[in-house]
Amino acid sequence: MGIPVPEGEVVKRVLQFFWLTDYSGSMSGTKIATLNQAIREAIPEVKKAVASHPEVQIMMRAIKFSDDADWHVGPSSIPIEQFSWPELKVDGRTATSKAIRLLASELDVEKMPRRGYPPVCILVSDGYCTDSQEEYDSAIF
Numbered sequence: 001m002g003i004p005v006p007e008g009e010v011v012k013r014v015l016q017f018f019w020l021t022d023y024s025g026s027m028s029g030t031k032i033a034t035l036n037q038a039i040r041e042a043i044p045e046v047k048k049a050v051a052s053h054p055e056v057q058i059m060m061r062a063i064k065f066s067d068d069a070d071w072h073v074g075p076s077s078i079p080i081e082q083f084s085w086p087e088l089k090v091d092g093r094t095a096t097s098k099a100i101r102l103l104a105s106e107l108d109v110e111k112m113p114r115r116g117y118p119p120v121c122i123l124v125s126d127g128y129c130t131d132s133q134e135e136y137d138s139a140i141f
Contacts, residue, residue, distance in 0.1 A: 019062040022125035065099035066092030096129040097139035
């Protein structure tokens with residue numbers, strides 16, 4: 001016989017959700033304000049979408065990058081119900097490869113939930129990476 005599951009209880013599978021956000025100097029002014037506002041507005045929409053899927057537990061984290069990459073929210077993931085977006089201010093250059101490497105270290109099979117959904121990773125940037133082509137390519141591949 002198997003382990004009894006209480007009637008009506010839904011087993012949740014985890015979906016890891018990562019924001020990768022550029023806060024370099026090129027994001028100054030309207031760009032960083034738009035980034036902050038867009039993510040703040042996206043969170044309630046993701047919560048609404050999840051409400052109709054009780055079998056999913058979304059866990060969020062955020063990586064910020066400029067001259068370096070670091071956790072903006074994390075390194076531990078936070079249930080979406082408790083997630084809030086801290087305001088980003090601009091600084092430095094766009095070291096996209098460092099953000100990708102930090103993300104890749106968290107996407108390691110050993111760190112992902114065993115029966116989880118594939119992760120969601122959203123990169124928000126003005127698109128100009130200041131890393132060398134070799135550094136960027138080595139982070140991607």
